[in-house]
Amino acid sequence: MKLTEETINNLKLTIMKYPTTVIALFLSILFLSIHTEAKKPKCGAQLIHAIIAKKDPAFFSKQAAKRQEAQQNFQYKQGAFMKTTAQVTIPVVFHIVLNQNQINAIGGIAGIQKRIDSQMIVINRDYGRRNADSITIPSAFKARYANTGIQFCLAHRKPDGTSTSGADIITLPSTTRKIEETNPNGQDLFYDAKFTNGAFNTWDPSAYLNIWVCNASLGNDTNGILGLTVPPYFPNTFGYNPNEVGIILNYRAWGKRSTGFEPYISGCDKGRTLTHELGHYFNLEHIWGDDNGSCPGDAGYSDDGINDTPIQKDENYGCPTFPSVSCSVSAPNGDMFMNYMDYCDDICLTMFTTGQVAVMQAEVSTGGESYSLTQNNNICNWPAAIPSLQSTTPIQVAPNPCTQYCNVSYNEQPTQISVINTLGVQVWSAAPSAIGNTNTFINTQTLASGIYYIHVQFKDAMQIQKIIIE
Ligand SMILES: [Zn+2]
Structure with missing residues (x-):
């Protein structure tokens, strides 16, 4: 493995060449996606899991144990599915890591602020069971439509206490740049989005939920993946650097569309990429179990570990019609394709279940990996005395x-x-x-x-x- 370092416009980016095993893995995944057109990994969870599993064969069993522990704590010990925590609020910062052309494409500073504002509204509605499109949830599933009790606020204090709009804008060199390199451990596809001038640009990950908006293209696929999450349990369980914890969002799949001219990846303009990735952040897996299209009895079958999500063969795309039965055990209602942890278009994703909420609440409750995030609400208040950011322009x-x-x-x-x-x-x-x-x-x-x-x-x-x- 060879490390090269370049300095462009004071931006030093550390780029790691792909280890051969990772190249082989990517090629096989790309090959699969080419030959089964619809089966494109929209989210990077499967890629990152496969990379970790190469290094740590116990990955999937550790992951399942973690989920089971959460469920036991928050469902079975209580004797029922039940909400155990009051509403919590988590500060969010958006690191915008784009070149000027990309910033211009989404409307400049004003466009970024508009996307952030609309994105905050979407996630708070989705996580607060207030999304108006929940009226489309089939009656067979409606009783499982649940409130996570988690809300999000925009950070207005930087780690040094000075004010911020919640947008940390890092302008890359003008050449269009793909951010898809691996880190020295071969763990993260989008490592260098998290680096500025050779150091992590992460804000204290125990206090802020860090989100990086970047050009998440993948190989020759200009759309790339929509998002990728490093959840807070990765440092303790898999040796990740805590500064890696957070969510990568494709700059063409975040916020909510407000005009017809904005560059969005088709079907991804309602802000649901972040709703989905936050699910991963709070330890949810894809609803179909990432098992390459298996039903119970098939080799390699696995499940998402959640009791009240139906058994589902594979991911869904677009906008299926209810009922859509992929494994006969789930007939007659079939797949819960409107669950945020499936791959359907934004417009068709409308719910988390009570069982999923139990897992998420374990993460934000005392002892949970994200508990510290809920104890920093003052980050969202503007500083009482707002310092002059540049005294020459009062x-x-x-x-x-x-x-x-x-x-x-x-x-x-x-x-x-x-x-x-x-x-x-x-x-x-x-x-x-x-x-x-x-x-x-x-x-x-x-x-x-x-x-x-x-x-x-x-x-x-x-x-x-x-x-x-x-
Ligand atoms: Zn995902």
Whole structure:
């Protein structure tokens, strides 16, 4: 194995050549996907599991033991499927690791913020059993539609305590770059998305749920995978570096589409990639058991280990019609293809089950691998005193409190001005033509009274000013 190192525009990326065993594995997987068109790995879970299993033959038994332990703790000891924890909230940071062309393709800084806002809404609805499309869940499965009790908030404090919009933007060199290399241990397909200038760009993984948005193409497949998760139990169980823990998202499969022109991979524009990957983060597996299309009695058959998800032969794509029976033992209702842990299009994924929720709650409860994430809600509050991010471009806001309008003035031409509420949601933004050279008026009459933050983006800096609207 040979390590090469290059420095481009101050960005040092450590690239590892594929070990031959991994190349062989990828080729076989790519070969399979070519010859069975529909069977494309949308998510990287199977790839990463196969890579670990090559190094650690006990991988699948360790994984099953972990899941069984969680189920025993949170179902059988309680005597029933039951919710055991109050609602918890987990801080999320999005590391946007893209080149300028890719950032432009998704609408620049404003587009990124819009995707983050829509993504946060989707995962909170899906994890809070509030997704409106749950009306499509067949009545046979409706009773199992469950609330995870897990909610997510956007980080507004960096690890050093200074403010952040929740987007940590890392601009790569202008050449289009695929991020699909393995780390020195041959463990992770997208290792270098997590590196900037030779060091991990991960924010404290015991306090933040780290998400990297990158160009997750795979080989010659320009769509690549939609997402890949390193769950929090990997460091203790398989020797992963804790800074690897988190979720990789394909930059064309996150957030919710708001215009017809945005680049999205077909069927993946409703924000459900992250819903699915978060399931892996909290220790769920694919609903069909990743067993290459087996039913009970077939060689190699395995299950997702969840009692209330039906036995299912293989993954589903697109949008099947209910009932779709793949293993006769599950007749007449068949596959739960609308489960978030299947591979259907976003528009057809609508539910987690009570059994899946029991496993996820084990992860966020006392003693669980993600418990520490639930103890850091202050990360989502804006710092009381927001430091000037660049003192050479100060802004002034008057009057403050604002009554009918706020006038924000500055010395340098901004590229964007927006108003963010305390939940981190953008509630107002200036049209580019409305951004003045020296000042911009913000009409606040349509905004509810309360605390807000004006974000003024300059070419090289952002200024944030807390305001009160009366
Ligand atoms: Zn998956």
